[in-house]
Amino acid sequence: xxxxxxxxxxxxxxxxxxxxxxxxxxxxxxxxxxxxxxxxxxxxxxxxxxxxxxxxxxxxxxxxxxxxxxxxxxxxxxxxxxxxxxxxxxxxxxxxxxxxxxxxxxxxxxxxxxxxxxxxxxxxxxxxxxxxxxxxxxxxxxxxxxxxxxxxxxxxxxxxxxxxxxxxxxxxxxxxxxxxxxxxxxxxxxxxxxxxxxxxxxxxxxxxxxxxxxxxxxxxxxxxxxxxxxxxxxxxxxxxxxxxxxxxxxxxxxxxxxxxxxxxxxxxxxxxxxxxxxxxxxxxxxxxxxxxxxxxxxxxxxxxxxxxxxxxxxxxxxxxxxxxxxxxxxxxxxxxxxxxxxxxxxxxxxxxxxxxxxxxxxxxxxxxxxxxxxxxxxxxxxxxxxxxxxxxxxxxxxxxxxxxxxxxxxxxxxxxxxxxxxxxxxxxxxxxxxxxxxxxxxxxxxxxxxxxxxxxxxxxxxxxxxxxxxxxxxxxxxxxxxxxxxx
Numbered sequence: 001x002x003x004x005x006x007x008x009x010x011x012x013x014x015x016x017x018x019x020x021x022x023x024x025x026x027x028x029x030x031x032x033x034x035x036x037x038x039x040x041x042x043x044x045x046x047x048x049x050x051x052x053x054x055x056x057x058x059x060x061x062x063x064x065x066x067x068x069x070x071x072x073x074x075x076x077x078x079x080x081x082x083x084x085x086x087x088x089x090x091x092x093x094x095x096x097x098x099x100x101x102x103x104x105x106x107x108x109x110x111x112x113x114x115x116x117x118x119x120x121x122x123x124x125x126x127x128x129x130x131x132x133x134x135x136x137x138x139x140x141x142x143x144x145x146x147x148x149x150x151x152x153x154x155x156x157x158x159x160x161x162x163x164x165x166x167x168x169x170x171x172x173x174x175x176x177x178x179x180x181x182x183x184x185x186x187x188x189x190x191x192x193x194x195x196x197x198x199x200x201x202x203x204x205x206x207x208x209x210x211x212x213x214x215x216x217x218x219x220x221x222x223x224x225x226x227x228x229x230x231x232x233x234x235x236x237x238x239x240x241x242x243x244x245x246x247x248x249x250x251x252x253x254x255x256x257x258x259x260x261x262x263x264x265x266x267x268x269x270x271x272x273x274x275x276x277x278x279x280x281x282x283x284x285x286x287x288x289x290x291x292x293x294x295x296x297x298x299x300x301x302x303x304x305x306x307x308x309x310x311x312x313x314x315x316x317x318x319x320x321x322x323x324x325x326x327x328x329x330x331x332x333x334x335x336x337x338x339x340x341x342x343x344x345x346x347x348x349x350x351x352x353x354x355x356x357x358x359x360x361x362x363x364x365x366x367x368x369x370x371x372x373x374x375x376x377x378x379x380x381x382x383x384x385x386x387x388x389x390x391x392x393x394x395x396x397x398x399x400x401x402x403x404x405x406x407x408x409x410x411x412x413x414x415x416x417x418x419x420x421x422x423x424x425x426x427x428x429x430x431x432x433x434x435x436x437x438x439x440x441x442x443x444x445x446x447x448x449x450x451x452x453x454x455x456x457x458x459x460x461x462x463x464x465x466x467x468x469x470x471x472x473x474x475x476x477x478x479x480x481x482x483x484x485x486x487x
Contacts, residue, residue: 021043022041022043022044023043023044025043025045025121026045027045027121027122027123027124028042028043028045028046028049028050028103028121028122028123028124029042029043029045029046029119029120029121029122030042030043030046030120030122031117031118031119031120032107032117032118032119032120033115033116033117033118034078034081034082034109034115034116034117034118035115035116036115037062037078038061038062039057039058039060039062039120040058040117041058042054042057042058046122049095049124050093050095050096050101051095051096051097052095052096056096062074064094065093065094066091066092066093066094067092067094067100070091070092070093073089073091074091076089077089077105077107081107081109081116081118082116085108085109086106086107086108086109087105087106087107088104088105088106088107089104089105090102090103090104090105090125091103091105101124101126102124102125102126102128102129103122103123103124103125103126104122104123104125105120105121105122106120106121106122107119107120107121108120108121152199155195155199156196156199159192159195159196159199162192163189163192163193163196166185166188166189166192169185170182170185170189173185193403196401198227198228198230212254212255212256213252213253213254213339214252214253214255214398215250215251215252215365215395215396215397216250216251216253216255216258216397217248217250217251217397217408217411217412218244218248218251218285218292218294219244219248219285219407219408219410219411219412220255220399220404220407220408221255221258221259221262221294222242222244222262222283222285222294223404223407224255224259224262225259225262225263225266226240226266226283228259228263229263229266229267229270232267232270233266233270233281236270236273236274236279237279238270238273238279238280238281239279239280239281240281240283241280241281241282241283242282242283242284243282243283243284243285244283244284244285244411245284245285245286245287246411246412247411247412247413248285248287248292248411248412249292249364249365249366249367250364250365250371250395250397250412251292251359251363251364251365252363252364252365253339253341253359253363254338254339257335257338257339258335258336258339258341258357260331260332260335261332261335261336261341261343261357262296264328264329264331264332265296265332265355266281266283266296267328268298268328268329269281269296269297269298269300269353269355270298271300272298272300272301272302272352272353273298273299273300273301274300275301276299276300276301278299279299280298280299281296281297281298282295282296282297282298283295283296283297284297290361291358291359291360291361292358292359292363292364293356293357293358293359294356294357294359295354295355295356295357296354296355296357297352297353297354297355298352298353298354299351299352300352300353301349301350301352302347302348302349302350302351302352302353303345303347303349303353304349305349308347311329311345312329312330312333312343336357339363340360340362340363341357341358341359341360341363342357342358342360343355343356343357343358344356344358365395366393368393369390369393369394369395370393370394370395370415370416370485371394371395371397371412371413371414371415371416372389372394372395372396372397372414372415372416372417372418372481372485373397373399373405373408373409373414373416373417373418374396374397374398374399374418375399375400375401375402375404375405375417375418375419375420375431376398376400376418376419376420376446388474388475388478389477389478389481392478392482394415394481394482394485396481397414402419402430402431402434405417405419405431405435406431406434406435406438409435409438409439410438413439414439414441415441415442415485416441416442416443416444416481416484416485417432417435417439417441417442417443417444418443418444418446418481418484419431419432419435419443419444419445419446420446421445421446421447421448428445428446429445429465432445432465436464442464442466442484442485443464443465443466444465444466444467444468444484445465445466445467445468446467446468446469446470447467447468447469447470448469448470466484468480468484
């Protein structure tokens with residue numbers, strides 16, 4: 001019998017022997033001639049996984065399936081097969097679209113004579129490798145978050161000292177410095193306050209708790225996100241236009257998680273406008289059919305229609321190579337859903353994209369609730385008294401800085417304003433003086449120790465401010481707030 005006919009007969013015998021395995025396997029299988037360096041037969045799953053027809057695969061030389069750097073590994077695999085009859089290796093291979101896929105190959109020599117034949121079992125591990133890379137990235141980000149929180153704490157401590165000494169310096173220099181010199185001190189104070197706000201937002205952002213829900217205003221979420229990304233947006237010459245409706249009800253949500261959602265949407269919007277002449281980022285809010293809607297709109301390139309259906313899937317991105325992994329929107333969608341907030345979008349190629357966050361009525365405070373704005377940079381019993389206060393239709397909204405509180409008051413009406421005594425760079429009294437222009441209701445200054453009648457009158461002169469000691473129990477807090485509401 002001629003040699004060629006004998007080889008064909010042996011080949012067909014091996015095919016018959018492994019036909020069931022070839023046909024039914026959900027992994028990629030092939031019969032490989034180590035002597036010819038050629039794939040003799042692929043199974044149907046190979047064609048499905050790699051996007052070729054079986055005929056195309058069987059005509060392709062091995063060199064066209066692997067990138068050059070992988071061919072050297074393949075040579076090592078062949079050497080091990082020759083020596084040991086078995087090998088396994090992780091490699092990269094091209095599919096029909098010339099996309100690199102990660103694969104795990106196990107090869108077995110099933111015949112040595114008259115030619116060396118190997119059964120090759122291949123598993124596509126691209127998704128697993130991507131998950132590993134993402135887990136590594138998340139681990140690094142977590143470590144970076146811890147380092148950032150620690151760094152922010154140290155910077156904040158130093159900043160407090162600078163602000164305090166500037167406060168004293170301004171008081172001493174009030175008469176000695178000319179107006180221009182004092183204006184420079186005001187500018188320094190303003191810049192320090194901005195640094196403090198950024199640091200505080202970083203601290204809040206890196207301290208996310210799954211259960212830390214509280215009543216929060218939409219305007220506060222937007223302010224926090226824009227402060228964190230201010231430098232990013234400025235460097236890209238993005239014009240931010242805000243149209244936030246006044247007196248929207250507070251929302252019962254995890255504020256840190258919703259800020260993270262906004263960071264993704266705002267950063268994506270900025271990246272979509274990199275190559276456009278118009279760079280306008282619009283952020284607006286309104287109530288539609290009883291539901292609060294927050295919108296983030298860009299004037300960017302838009303999203304191709306074919307990408308709409310999978311935009312919120314992991315590892316899907318419409319950005320150029322090297323910009324993002326396609327995880328931001330997937331994470332944003334999940335964080336929104338955890339808070340019972342729906343995230344949707346509309347987009348027109350060449351005109352831009354608008355993302356909408358829809359907050360259902362179940363998340364908004366009752367229209368009958370009276371709002372108490374509590375401004376202090378330290379913990380107190382006010383927050384832990386929420387349940388008792390709610391029985392009296394009172395909701396406590398916490399602001400940690402004077403600047404944050406003033407921004408809240410510029411958008412929202414509250415029934416009572418409570419302020420701590422010292423909130424650098426403003427004292428409690430200086431803050432209340434500024435707040436009076438935005439809030440006409442009762443205002444209370446809280447001090448560590450009790451206040452005498454004379455001191456109350458002096459501090460209250462011309463400012464309609466009452467001075468109270470910090471209550472020492474939850475019951476005392478409730479009574480004090482109810483009393484102040486009636487002032």
